[in-house]
Amino acid sequence: PSAAAQAEASARNDVLTKPPGALGRLEELAIWYASWRGNACPEIKAPQVIIFAGNHGVVAQGISAFPPEVTVQMVANFEGEGAAINQLAKLHGAEMAVVSLELDRPTADFTQGPAMDAADLNAALKAGWEAVNPESDLLVVGEMGIGNTTAAAAIALALFGGEAVDWVGRGTGLDDAGVARKAEVIAKALQVNAPQGPMEVLRCVGGREIAAMAGAMARARVKGIPVILDGFICCSAAAVLDRLVEGALDHCVAGHQSAEAAHGRVLTALGKEPLLSLGLRLGEGSGAALAIGVLKGAIACHSGMASFAEAGVSDG
Amino acid sequence: PSAAAQAEASARNDVLTKPPGALGRLEELAIWYASWRGNACPEIKAPQVIIFAGNHGVVAQGISAFPPEVTVQMVANFEGEGAAINQLAKLHGAEMAVVSLELDRPTADFTQGPAMDAADLNAALKAGWEAVNPESDLLVVGEMGIGNTTAAAAIALALFGGEAVDWVGRGTGLDDAGVARKAEVIAKALQVNAPQGPMEVLRCVGGREIAAMAGAMARARVKGIPVILDGFICCSAAAVLDRLVEGALDHCVAGHQSAEAAHGRVLTALGKEPLLSLGLRLGEGSGAALAIGVLKGAIACHSGMASFAEAGVSDG
Known part of the structure; x- marks a missing residue:
C-alpha cells in the first residue's frame, strides 16, 4: 500500500x-x-469475480445435504449465467471468471490420508494465481464444491484450535445428526493427517478450490488489488495466508458475515469486521459481491x- | 400489496x-x-431520492454544532451535485429531487410554543406528497436542516415516552454539555406544547422537512412504491405515520442503523431490522441510498x- x-x-x-x-x-x-x-x-471500474470449483473425496463420509454431481451442474449454471453470483456480478459491473479444478478427479477422502499431494496443491495454487486479471481493481473470490464446508471447518480447527464442534455448521442444509457427523469427520481428519504448518493444513484437509482462492488472494496482494472476502470457505483460505505471513490480509476487507455458524468466529480470529450481516450462506462469492455496492458507495462519496x-x- | x-x-x-x-x-x-x-x-429501474430541507427556530437554544446558514449552503451543494447523497444516487441510478421548504422562514422555536401552525404543517405535508414521482419504483427520503435531530428527538420522546436523555445524541457533533442542553430543550418543548396525538406532535415539535418526509412516505404507500428508511430524522417522520395508522410502514424497510444513539431505539419501536449498520450519521438519505444496492442485489437474484x-x- x-x-x-x-x-x-x-x-x-x-x-x-x-x-x-x-x-x-x-x-x-x-x-x-x-x-x-x-x-x-480512486475509482472502481473493473471489479473481477472468480469462482473456483472443486470436488471433495470426503463426501464419501456423508457430510453434505447435496450430492457431489451438483458441483459440475452449478458450474454449468455459472456459465449459463443462472446463479445468484451471475446476477450480483452483473449488477456491479464485474467481470466474471469460472475456473473448474479437475472436477472428475476429486481430492482424496481426508479421513484416510492427505486430500492432495504436493503437485495437486501447487497446481491449484497456480490456477488461482493465474486466474486474477492484473488489470482489475477489485477482486471477489468465490467457490463451489459440494463438501467444502467440511474442508473449511477442518482447516479452521487445525489453524485455530478449539473443539471440532466449534467449527462445523449446517452447510447447504444438514440436520443435527449430519452436523455431529461432520464434527467427527474433521476431528478424525486431523488425527489421521496431523498437518504441521498452514500450507500442510491446506494440502492435507483443504481442497483444490480453497487452495486456488488462496493463490488468487496472494496474487491480488502483489498486484495491489483489494479483495472483498466472502464467507466461511473463502475465509478458511484467507486464514491459511494469514497464518503464513503476518499482515497477509491487509488488502482484504470482510464483505459479510454468513449464517454458517463458524464464520463469525473465523472473522474474529482474522480481526475483520464484516460490512454486511444479512444471513446469507450460499457461497459462490455472493456475500462479497453484494458488498461491492458498499465499497463502490464509499469510493463514490x-x-x-x-x-x-x-x-x-x-x-x- | x-x-x-x-x-x-x-x-x-x-x-x-x-x-x-x-x-x-x-x-x-x-x-x-x-x-x-x-x-x-420485478425490476428496480427508477428509484427516486428526495431531499427535503427546512430550518428550525429551536437553533436559538444552541443545540447544533453547525450554524443554521449551513442548511441553505448544503441545498446549493445538493444542487451542484457535490454532496454524499448525490454520489450515492448517481451510483444507483436514482433520480434526485431537492425540495427547499421556506428556508428563510424557520419554524418557531418550539421551546416557546408550536413549531408550526396548521397551515404550515399542511403545506409541508403537501409538498412531500407532491414531490413523489408516481412513476418511480423505489423511494428514499432524506433531509437537511440544522437543528433537526433536536426536533426528531422531541418527536420520539412525545410518541414513545421514556426520558429526554434516551432520545438525544450528538447530531452533527455536539459535546456532552451540548447533548445535555438538547435533552433539557426537548423536555421543555413537551411541557410547553403538551401535544395530543401524532399529528399534533409533528406540528408542535417537528419541522417542515420532517412533515414533508411523512407526506412523501404516505404518498408512496398509496402508489405502491416501496420506501427505504434512512436515519433518525427520517424514522421520526415515519414514526408519526406508524402511530397514526397501524401498518402504515409496511411498505418501508430500514436501510441502516445510524450512529445517532437513539436511532436503534426508534427502529426497535417500529419493529424494523436495519439492512446496514456502518456507523453513518450524515442524514440526507445517505444510509438509505447506500442500501439501494442491497435491495437491487436482492431483486437481481x-x-x-x-x-x-x-x-x-x-x-x-
Missing part, C-alpha cells in the same frame, strides 16, 4: 462536505482502498464529493 | 438454484418488494436466477 496515497486520501476526507466521521466506515474503507490503489481519489471550500459551506 | 404477487414470488424463490434460505434476508426482501409492486418478477429445472441442477 502507498503511505502517500493514504495520507492524501485522509486529508481529502477531512475537508469533504460532511461533519467529521459522519460517513462512518465508508470513510475508512475509502482511505484503505486509496492506499492499496496508490491513488488518493470519497472521490466525488465537494470540499467545504469548493461548495462554499461553513465547516462548523 | 398484492397477495397474489407475494405468493407467486414466494413460489419462485423456492425453486431458484440455491439451498432453501441460502440468500438470507435477500429472499424476504425480494418477496416483500414483489408484493408491493404487484409483480412476482430473485428475478434473474435460473430454477433448478431450468439449469438442470439436482435440488438435494
Whole structure:
C-alpha cells in the first residue's frame, strides 16, 4: 500500500462536505482502498469475480445435504449465467471468471490420508494465481464444491484450535445428526493427517478450490488489488495466508458475515469486521459481491464529493 | 400489496438454484418488494431520492454544532451535485429531487410554543406528497436542516415516552454539555406544547422537512412504491405515520442503523431490522441510498436466477 496515497486520501476526507466521521466506515474503507490503489481519489471500474470449483473425496463420509454431481451442474449454471453470483456480478459491473479444478478427479477422502499431494496443491495454487486479471481493481473470490464446508471447518480447527464442534455448521442444509457427523469427520481428519504448518493444513484437509482462492488472494496482494472476502470457505483460505505471513490480509476487507455458524468466529480470529450481516450462506462469492455496492458507495462519496471550500459551506 | 404477487414470488424463490434460505434476508426482501409492486418478477429501474430541507427556530437554544446558514449552503451543494447523497444516487441510478421548504422562514422555536401552525404543517405535508414521482419504483427520503435531530428527538420522546436523555445524541457533533442542553430543550418543548396525538406532535415539535418526509412516505404507500428508511430524522417522520395508522410502514424497510444513539431505539419501536449498520450519521438519505444496492442485489437474484429445472441442477 502507498503511505502517500493514504495520507492524501485522509486529508481529502477531512475537508469533504460532511461533519467529521459522519460517513462512518465508508470513510475508512475509502482511505484503505486509496492506499492499496496508490491513488488518493480512486475509482472502481473493473471489479473481477472468480469462482473456483472443486470436488471433495470426503463426501464419501456423508457430510453434505447435496450430492457431489451438483458441483459440475452449478458450474454449468455459472456459465449459463443462472446463479445468484451471475446476477450480483452483473449488477456491479464485474467481470466474471469460472475456473473448474479437475472436477472428475476429486481430492482424496481426508479421513484416510492427505486430500492432495504436493503437485495437486501447487497446481491449484497456480490456477488461482493465474486466474486474477492484473488489470482489475477489485477482486471477489468465490467457490463451489459440494463438501467444502467440511474442508473449511477442518482447516479452521487445525489453524485455530478449539473443539471440532466449534467449527462445523449446517452447510447447504444438514440436520443435527449430519452436523455431529461432520464434527467427527474433521476431528478424525486431523488425527489421521496431523498437518504441521498452514500450507500442510491446506494440502492435507483443504481442497483444490480453497487452495486456488488462496493463490488468487496472494496474487491480488502483489498486484495491489483489494479483495472483498466472502464467507466461511473463502475465509478458511484467507486464514491459511494469514497464518503464513503476518499482515497477509491487509488488502482484504470482510464483505459479510454468513449464517454458517463458524464464520463469525473465523472473522474474529482474522480481526475483520464484516460490512454486511444479512444471513446469507450460499457461497459462490455472493456475500462479497453484494458488498461491492458498499465499497463502490464509499469510493463514490470519497472521490466525488465537494470540499467545504469548493461548495462554499461553513465547516462548523 | 398484492397477495397474489407475494405468493407467486414466494413460489419462485423456492425453486431458484440455491439451498432453501441460502440468500438470507435477500429472499424476504425480494418477496416483500414483489408484493408491493404487484409483480412476482420485478425490476428496480427508477428509484427516486428526495431531499427535503427546512430550518428550525429551536437553533436559538444552541443545540447544533453547525450554524443554521449551513442548511441553505448544503441545498446549493445538493444542487451542484457535490454532496454524499448525490454520489450515492448517481451510483444507483436514482433520480434526485431537492425540495427547499421556506428556508428563510424557520419554524418557531418550539421551546416557546408550536413549531408550526396548521397551515404550515399542511403545506409541508403537501409538498412531500407532491414531490413523489408516481412513476418511480423505489423511494428514499432524506433531509437537511440544522437543528433537526433536536426536533426528531422531541418527536420520539412525545410518541414513545421514556426520558429526554434516551432520545438525544450528538447530531452533527455536539459535546456532552451540548447533548445535555438538547435533552433539557426537548423536555421543555413537551411541557410547553403538551401535544395530543401524532399529528399534533409533528406540528408542535417537528419541522417542515420532517412533515414533508411523512407526506412523501404516505404518498408512496398509496402508489405502491416501496420506501427505504434512512436515519433518525427520517424514522421520526415515519414514526408519526406508524402511530397514526397501524401498518402504515409496511411498505418501508430500514436501510441502516445510524450512529445517532437513539436511532436503534426508534427502529426497535417500529419493529424494523436495519439492512446496514456502518456507523453513518450524515442524514440526507445517505444510509438509505447506500442500501439501494442491497435491495437491487436482492431483486437481481430473485428475478434473474435460473430454477433448478431450468439449469438442470439436482435440488438435494
